[in-house]
Amino acid sequence: MSLDRATLASAVAAQGSVVRVVVAEVLGSAPREVGAAMLVWPGGQEGTIGGGALEYEAAAQAREMLARGEARASRKALLGPDLGQCCGGAVTLLFEAWDADALAALTDTLHARPVDDGASQTPPLAVVRLRAQARRSGARPSPRLVEGWFVEPLSATRAPVWIWGAGHVGRALVETLAPHPGLALTWLDTGADRFPATIPAGVTHRSAPDLAAAAADAPANAHHIVLTYSHAFDLALCDALLGHGFAGLGLIGSATKWARFRARLGQMGHRPDAIARIRCPVGEKRLGKHPQAIAVGVAYGLLMELAQNEAERPAPGDEGNGDDRRALDA
Structure with missing residues (x-):
């Protein structure tokens, strides 16, 4: 997963301001993985963080943010006790408002920011090193929380x-x-x-x-x-x-x-x-010869091939020194 700048820019151009809700952390079982995101505006939304009560309440919170002019918020939720969902885990959501000015400032290939407003606004050393490795090697680390900062790459060329x-x-x-x-x-x-x-x-x-x-x-x-x-x-x-x-x-x-x-x-x-x-x-002949069945099989094979190619890319920092590796594992 990554921050899709093109999709974000299209939504901002159409709506003026949107809130992007992204899954920043997952503990246990959850509907979606870290990095899954949706865009929300007063009259609609795009993407999904898993549906159900979690998505419904997150979309409502995002619209309240837009109405109040808030720039960023976070929320931690126990999916069972707090929302009555069958998933037994917990998630941390990061809410960020985006407009044309915020989008113009998005220039780094690795977007990093603190999850909580009360956290230090100076990136920790582990984040600094992760950014440096991404610039040097072109690697795209997976989205993750690093010492209270959420880090995710901007989408690569499609x-x-x-x-x-x-x-x-x-x-x-x-x-x-x-x-x-x-x-x-x-x-x-x-x-x-x-x-x-x-x-x-x-x-x-x-x-x-x-x-x-x-x-x-x-x-x-x-x-x-x-x-x-x-x-x-x-x-x-x-x-x-x-x-x-x-x-x-x-x-x-x-x-x-x-x-x-x-x-x-x-x-x-x-x-x-x-x-x-x-x-x-x-495709997959076991699915049958209906056009939609063929399409599903072909799409599955293509996405599996792309996922395999991505999995075979060198992990960020493999070409670096030991200090860089320790920073990645922080």
Whole structure:
């Protein structure tokens, strides 16, 4: 999890002022993890910290903050005794008001601030070191409480995902993935008439009569899902993307289709190890062939792949000295 600056900026632009409620600490069982957040304004909210009584009361407190012009508050809650929720743990929530001026001051890649107003306004040494390591190495430590200060990274560049095809499965997949804040979706098909009248917010859509040629515009670290209405288009895209480079490539189809494609791609000069990077059939066949079922399976596989990539990133401070490691563990 991280502080999504783009989402925050969009909400501030639309509402003027919002309160961001973030889970700063979890003890025991809780509906959401540390770093989960929601944005609240007088007439609505976006995101979730887990629903139920906790979210209801937090949203009410956030609106009271906006009405009183308060900048920051915190709340500790025992989920069972205080709120009657079945979770047996406790959470600490941090409430922060944001407007255009506050957003403009958000310049560091690692946002750190005291949870309680009564805490020292000077960051502890452990926070100073954590910030220094993030700047030096580009590491993005997970959100955490450090000696009374809540530290969380600003969102990294969203993972580029290119979806090829605007048929039933393509539409279901875009609807499934569009709300995810960590993805930058580009949706392509051969003509404007292939797309629905309404495109989900934040999704870039392109008409490209020559889909294979359009593959050259994709960033090399993009994840691709190929599910056009034409086997010939699918094959041409696999050929183009194998030559262009990609972080991941999933192809819709049966085992029979994939056997034919493997043979054809080999005849086209691609190495077996390169061809093997293509996932086909993509998704989870046990879920069935309904477009929404396919979309859920494909989305699950993509998010698991991204999570695995994130887990394999070096932990912050691994390249530092012993003092830095002790600061991270503080």
